[in-house]
Amino acid sequence: xxxxxxxxxxxxxxxAAAIVVAEAQAPARFGFGRPATPEEIKARDIDIMPDGTGxxxxxxxVSDGSALYAGKCARCHGPTGREGPNDVLVGREPREGFPFSxxxxxxxxxxxxxxxxxxxxxxxxxxxxxxxxxxxxxDEVYALVAFLLHQxxxxxxxxxxxAKTLPQVKMPAERYFVPDPRTVPGAAAKKPQE
Amino acid sequence: xxxxxxxxxxxxxxxxxxxGPAAAAAAAxxxxxxxxxxRGKPVRPVGQRSPYEKTQRWTRxxxxxxxxxxxxxxxxxxxxxxxxxxxxxxxxxxxxxxxLLIHGMVERPTIFTLADLKRFPSTSRIQFLxxxxxxxxxxxPETTPGQLAGLTSCSEWTGVPLATLFREVGAxxxxxxxxxxxSDAAVMTRSVPVSKAYDDAIIAYGQNGEAIRPEQGYPxxxxxxxxxxxxxxxxxxxxxxxxxxxxxxxxxxxxTETFMDDTARMFSLVMxxxxxxxxxxxxxxxxxxxxxxxxxxxxxxxxxxxxxxxLDGGATWTxxxxxxxxxxxAHTRFRHLFNWSGAETVIMSxxxxxxxxxxxxxxxxxxxxxxGTQGYHLNPITGWVIRPDGVVVYKEEPWG
Numbered sequence: 301x302x303x304x305x306x307x308x309x310x311x312x313x314x315x316a317a318a319i320v321v322a323e324a325q326a327p328a329r330f331g332f333g334r335p336a337t338p339e340e341i342k343a344r345d346i347d348i349m350p351d352g353t354g355x356x357x358x359x360x361x362v363s364d365g366s367a368l369y370a371g372k373c374a375r376c377h378g379p380t381g382r383e384g385p386n387d388v389l390v391g392r393e394p395r396e397g398f399p400f401s402x403x404x405x406x407x408x409x410x411x412x413x414x415x416x417x418x419x420x421x422x423x424x425x426x427x428x429x430x431x432x433x434x435x436x437x438x439d440e441v442y443a444l445v446a447f448l449l450h451q452x453x454x455x456x457x458x459x460x461x462x463a464k465t466l467p468q469v470k471m472p473a474e475r476y477f478v479p480d481p482r483t484v485p486g487a488a489a490k491k492p493q494e
Numbered sequence: 495x496x497x498x499x500x501x502x503x504x505x506x507x508x509x510x511x512x513x514g515p516a517a518a519a520a521a522a523x524x525x526x527x528x529x530x531x532x533r534g535k536p537v538r539p540v541g542q543r544s545p546y547e548k549t550q551r552w553t554r555x556x557x558x559x560x561x562x563x564x565x566x567x568x569x570x571x572x573x574x575x576x577x578x579x580x581x582x583x584x585x586x587x588x589x590x591x592x593x594l595l596i597h598g599m600v601e602r603p604t605i606f607t608l609a610d611l612k613r614f615p616s617t618s619r620i621q622f623l624x625x626x627x628x629x630x631x632x633x634x635p636e637t638t639p640g641q642l643a644g645l646t647s648c649s650e651w652t653g654v655p656l657a658t659l660f661r662e663v664g665a666x667x668x669x670x671x672x673x674x675x676x677s678d679a680a681v682m683t684r685s686v687p688v689s690k691a692y693d694d695a696i697i698a699y700g701q702n703g704e705a706i707r708p709e710q711g712y713p714x715x716x717x718x719x720x721x722x723x724x725x726x727x728x729x730x731x732x733x734x735x736x737x738x739x740x741x742x743x744x745x746x747x748x749x750t751e752t753f754m755d756d757t758a759r760m761f762s763l764v765m766x767x768x769x770x771x772x773x774x775x776x777x778x779x780x781x782x783x784x785x786x787x788x789x790x791x792x793x794x795x796x797x798x799x800x801x802x803x804x805l806d807g808g809a810t811w812t813x814x815x816x817x818x819x820x821x822x823x824a825h826t827r828f829r830h831l832f833n834w835s836g837a838e839t840v841i842m843s844x845x846x847x848x849x850x851x852x853x854x855x856x857x858x859x860x861x862x863x864x865x866g867t868q869g870y871h872l873n874p875i876t877g878w879v880i881r882p883d884g885v886v887v888y889k890e891e892p893w894g
Contacts, residue, residue: 329662332610336595336603344595344732347673350741400752401864416741423743426681433679480762483687
């Protein structure tokens with residue numbers, strides 16, 4: 301083997317060794333990406349949790365929500381929230397139990413099926429109305445939530461929704477929901493509460 | 495006056511000039527009488543299907559499409575025939591400005607560009623993606639396999655393991671859930687158990703060897719192998735780690751199943767084992783004699799271990815041949831040769847996976863879920879009727 305060939309073989313070995321070392325010692329961190337600033341997180345973090353975490357300042361009344369609903373929502377959800385053509389939003393039937401599987405005629409609504417009031421705020425703010433998603437102000441969302449909860453007989457006509465009052469609204473359906481033990485650790489122990 | 499499209503006129507004119515009349519005829523899908531006597535077409539940078547192949551997805555409400563399984567072979571779904579379900583349309587996202595934020599219960603809240611994601615060690619796996627609402631419950635006899643269950647597709651997905659990113663940002667050991675959020679007009683959100691991240695979840699940017707398609711979440715999506723498609727959030731812009739689920743609209747009011755015991759099951763993310771005969775099925779017509787039945791089977795629990803087929807409406811069953819490769823959480827092709835006498839025959843298939851789970855009958859599902867159930871996670875054994883005249887139709891079984 302000539303000098304050049306030997307040098308080449310040597311270099312190949314060194315390269316091979318370097319690759320093996322790199323494979324064997326994947327770092328705990330690669331250092332890719334950059335730190336997110338609190339402002340960047342705040343701008344994107346719009347979710348609301350059942351305990352109210354994430355709810356913004358602001359407030360809305362049932363009557364304000366009624367006017368907004370007529371202008372921005374009734375076209376798809378019906379004049380009172382019961383008529384469609386899109387998702388039914390209002391309705392408390394059945395008053396007893398949770399017989400959705402047994403009775404194909406039952407229509408799911410916020411009042412009889414949604415387990416958490418926080419979800420109404422979260423969803424309306426992020427996705428409604430479909431022709432102008434994300435266009436509602438926080439006060440407008442609070443007002444629409446107030447109107448929808450009132451239509452479902454869950455809050456009084458003079459109730460005001462804000463970051464304090466909204467998480468206190470208990471939904472009738474919550475106790476019927478059971479997490480799947482196959483995917484949720486520890487869920488098997490939980491049974492529907494009466 | 496007969497309307498002639500401008501595109502057609504232009505195509506014909508250009509073809510005539512460049513290739514001569516015979517070749518122009520071929521370009522339009524009219525074959526020359528003898529292709530050995532006409533010079534063929536030149537190369538082109540991006541290929542196309544044969545003009546004779548007319549396969550396409552069905553489309554519904556402008557928000558979903560279904561894979562035409564009756565037209566496909568093997569286990570890979572062509573990317574442009576992958577099923578779709580969108581909740582706010584398909585956004586147009588510039589990969590140069592795309593970012594993914596990971597924050598919440600982490601030591602280092604971090605923003606990753608697409609280039610950052612691609613720098614991490616990558617992985618590629620062949621796995622199915624299925625919408626949990628994948629059964630045409632009111633299907634009549636004239637239903638194709640794609641119309642019945644076209645909301646499942648199988649691709650090779652390439653991306654970075656989510657576990658790698660969680661280590662990179664210093665995910666808290668106390669975090670048990672994460673929120674995945676898309677940058678579509680629905681700003682789609684789902685809560686996912688953190689354990690899935692350390693199992694096999696990836697952030698995918700590749701599909702079948704190329705960048706994922708816009709309809710599949712370009713430039714990057716969450717991909718949760720074997721779990722209901724809705725949770726594999728597309729156009730992923732944010733992941734927030736938490737010690738509780740977020741209880742978004744999709745995981746409470748929508749993707750939940752009610753049971754006859756007055757409960758609703760939530761976070762039922764695993765797609766159970768299922769099989770679908772893709773031939774012989776509607777709208778095909780068969781002749782007496784040997785027929786190779788084929789179809790696909792898949793399970794979110796892992797590998798398919800067996801597919802049984804029946805030629806007598808479910809009275810007796812025989813194990814079909816599984817076509818290699820048999821991969822976990824992937825479509826698996828099965829086939830079974832039989833000699834059809836010409837008598838009316840009801841063919842069926844049922845899948846068994848490595849957890850021992852066997853695809854249920856419609857009656858078993860109905861007993862648990864009731865006539866009022868919504869259409870999520872319904873994977874009943876289904877069948878097809880070969881009529882004496884050779885016409886094959888779906889074995890109609892109304893729900894409830």
